[in-house]
Amino acid sequence: MFPFKTREAKASGVPFVALSQLGTARWTRDKISLAREGMVNNAIGYRCVRLIAEAAAGVRWKASEGGEDALALLDNPNPEQSGIELMEAFYGHLQTNGNAYLHGVVLDDGAQPQLPRQIYTLRPDRVTPIIGAHGWPLGWNYKVDRMGKRFMREADGWSPVLHFKLFHPLHDHDGLAPLEAAGKAVDVHNAGAAWAKALIDNSARPSGALVYGKGGDRMTPEQFSRLKQELEELHTGASNAGRPMLLEGGLDWKPMSLTPADMDFIAARHDAAREIALAFGVPPMMLGIPGDNTYSNYKEANMAFWRLTVLPLVEKAGRSLSNWLSVRSQGRIELRPDLESITALTSERDALWARLENASYISDDEKRELAGLPPVTKRGEV
Known part of the structure; x- marks a missing residue:
């Protein structure tokens, strides 16, 4: 079918041909371009990634007995970064790429297996898995420009690279990033900004x-x-x-061309911004996006952000770190987020303590256990 439509204006008596063809939409596909368009060039995506990464990286860890060395390692992972900077990069890569990698540097001194001496983050776009015969990664290739490094799994099953990924229904070894799910909304939001700038440069007149x-x-x-x-x-x-x-x-x-009123221009950009925030799990109220009344106030939105987005992510990361470091430890290491250090949950803790104070049917040690505190009376004592 010929793609152009022709029609004749008989009212004015002036013959003309109107050409009309709606082209195919162009979407950003690969993850490197998505990171550039969705975070570097998009204020909504940038703020969502920063909110999640900074909030999650600021959560302190607490460890089981014998995990003091692991806590010290995570607090001072390498000479170039603090623990918060390392985990901020870790969570940031997770939001933009769906994958996050930590490299543990181990000194091979012939002694018993030890914890890594230093930990570094690896850029996900530079890492490729080395797949074995059974479909599981045997190691990882890390390539920077023309230089490459191979990290292989050791004989005891420990891998010097921790791969933490978000669930992807269509890929075995690759994670699905929130930015990838919000890719179309990012393109709409960026295209709206580019169209507005071009319109201003063109004297604010349509073609x-x-x-x-x-x-x-x-x-x-x-x-x-x-x-x-x-x-x-x-x-x-x-x-x-x-x-x-x-x-x-x-x-x-x-x-x-259509006018901004015809396209409902401002509303379309706000809808795209809300969709980006939805993919990341950030309440639009926290981003200053108008037209969202899901939460009655900012405090309620912030509580939902911590409970539904940040804490599940930190909990999963803690379990992955525990499994990874326990292989090189003398005993089992259990890393859990220290909820007492999170100021955003202060109101929840106050309400819990008030309920426990009024609960006369349980002992003090049971109250302390429900509050996440160790018992005063040791086991076996009367």
Whole structure:
């Protein structure tokens, strides 16, 4: 089918051909471009990643008995980064790529297996798995420019690289990032910003056409050149915004694109921003997006953000770190988030303590256990 439609305007008596073709939408696909468009060039995506990464990295860890060395390692992982900086990069990669990698540096001194001496983050776009015969990774290739490094799983089953990923229903070794799920909304939001900037640069006027003559008359070459020069010099660019255009000789202006009102431009950008926030699990109220009344106030939205987004992520990361470090430890290491250190949960703790204080049917040690505190009376004592 021929893609153009033609129609004739009989009311004015001026024959013309209207060309109409809606092209295929272009979406950002690969993860490197998504990270660039969704975080580097998009304020909503940038703020969502920063909110989650900074909040999750600021949660302190508590360990089971014998896990003091693991806590010290996570607090001071390497000479270049603090523990918060390391985990902020870890959670940030997870939100933008769906995968996060930690490299543990181990000194091979011939002694018994020991905990890593240092931990570093690896950029996910530079890491590729080495798949074995059974479909599981045997190691990892890390490539920077033309230089590469291979990290293979050791004989005791320990891998020097911890791979933490988000669930992906269609891939065995790759995670699905929130930014990838919000890719179309990111493209719509960025395209709206680019369209608004282009409109401002074009004197805040939509594109159109100058129609000349009522009876099929044509301009002379001199008239055409003069008109084109005047349009370029006097009516193009932001500096010429608002300059009136004087039409003569039967010229008429015909708009050829939709206006912002026709496209509901501002509402479309807000909808795209809300969809980006939804993919990340950040309440739109925390981003200043208008039109969202899901939560009655900011405090309630912040509580939902911590309970539904940050804490499940930190809990999963703690379990992965526990399994990874326990292979190189003398005993089992259990890392859990220290909920007492989270100021956003203060109101919940106050309510819990008030309920426990009024519960007369349980002992003090049972109350302390429910509050997450060790018992005062040791086991076996009367």
